[in-house]
Amino acid sequence: MTQGQYDETTADEPNEAAEEKRHADYKRTGRMTLYVRRFFRRPSAVLGLVLLVLLVFFAVFGNKFTHWTYQDLDFAALGVPPNSDHLLGTTSGGSDMYAMVVRGLGRSMSIGFLSSILETIIAAIIGTSIAFFGGWFEKVGMWCLDMLMVIPSFLLIAMLVRSSSGTAGWLWLTFGLTVFGWIGYARTLRTLALSLRELDYVRASKFMGVGSFRIIVRHLVPNLGSVLIINTVLGVVGSVGSETSLSFLGLGIKAPDTSLGTLLNEGQSVAITAPWVLLAPSLVLIALTFSVQLIGDGIRDAIDPNSRSVGKAE
Template sequence: MATDNANNAKSETAEAQLDLDPQDAAVADAVLDEEAKAVDGNNKAEGEFKRTGRMTLYVRRFFRRPSAVVGLVMLILLVIFALVGSKFGKWHYEDLDFLSLGTAPNSEHWFGTTGGGSDMYAMVVRGLGRSLAIGIISSIGTTILAAIIGTSIAFFQGWVERIGMWILDMLLVVPSFLLIAMIVRSSAGMSGWLWLIFGLVAFGWIGYARVLRTLTMSLRELDYVRAAKFMGVGSFRIILRHLVPNLGSVLIINTVLGVVGAVGSETSLSFLGLGIKAPDTSLGTLLNDGQSVVLTAPWVLIFPSIVLIMVTFSVQLIGDGLRDAIDPYSRSGGKAK
């Protein structure tokens, strides 16, 4: 608009050049050209202005927290160790060295051996990978299930909400720990960890669903949800396209912190002999094996304990960093720049 005004003014001046000397007309044209260039430059500068996206702001706030960065680096290193650590070891986790039974860490067995001759380094790598896989997969599955069910109960309201809350209240009194143990014990072979994931997901979503249902009660009254209903958008499309994405911050935090809970549950079950079974292994089974020889072979307990502490500590730091990055009232994340 400003450029058009400048061009119009230039045209009017061109018409008035009949009354001006040639030299004065040239000066007027030059002035108008400079004004037009200045207006174009301002418009271009305004067009190049970009708003900072929400995810970009979250990432900046997250990386501005040193402890969160430390936790992220620790977790990445642990994942890399679980994925490629076996490439550097000399022994497979199923191999037995009958010439080194219960030996301390040395050049041949970096983390020592168990009483049966298993290499502790290979066992720790395998156990860490199995525990992380169980924790991550079950946490993601639990979050997805809780998000869909929790938001659906709150969205439909009426008798659906009443029945849904009644079912949730009934499920809360179910002894999930014992049922998961029974499911895993009934499985056979190397598939036990898959049944453990199934049990953790099947009974782990209930508490999250109640929380998400409470949060959805305020979202369902917003104008864009009412407008979508008025336009005839399907209920499940509204849930998946409008309600669940607006709970993204809560879902991300629950997913990250849920990894700690899932790893803790797996470790507890395996420590009691109700989780992962031989020949497979996890951090829980290693801790179970180490607690009986803590005085004669402490390295069998020390190394799995250190790895488990590092996993828990790193995920907790990441969860705290995400909470501070997403929370608009948090001061620890610093100011957006």
């Protein structure tokens, strides 16, 4: 090696080292990390998340701040307004409203979240299966969905819950909401999955002999992840609304158990004489639906590449 070649080689070494350092410092931003950053850039979404966390904390640990339970009756305080002993007052029967709201919120949230998750899972599997197999299976599947859409689900759920007994009524109500709640989702997901079944990697999986169920679970359903997440979150609002409506009409949760709908049903008859009985569960229900709605909007904007909340991925 000549002196000139040596000088040229040693001169390039710092530049190569600097280039390697720049590549080492560069870190690829993962998709989930990007979604989280976009979500937390939206103040309303953060507000909704904080509010939901507070409601969950209230539903789980709220009973620690009172010595009353939702089943206790104070016959010395019938229909009294909020005071030091009964933080949110009592009902005309002597039940502590604070303990009743804690129990009702927890029960309504359990029904809403559980039924929404189960509905999404069932809809994802059935909807993508109908699109994946196509042909006569798709025709029969769509015909079944159309037939299920005309079933009077509200009436059947009410009959199912009324035939139950004790505190197991909320499980039957969750079951009823799940059985009839996935049908509309499945139709939507089937439409979205029609384009996915024609992708090259799906065709390659079929050619390689991969099982149909494995393709559906590992390839089709994950590619609908953004839609599934949004439907699950917003589905909580629909499930809570359905539970509240049924319980308000006396067709849902029954005593000795309680829910927000049951409390609203009890409060509407004494709205003038004891407004706190209606006001407390109403405010909690509004806060719950409002927080979930804000979170759903935040997730949708975080996933949507055309959303105004995208900004810079920093």
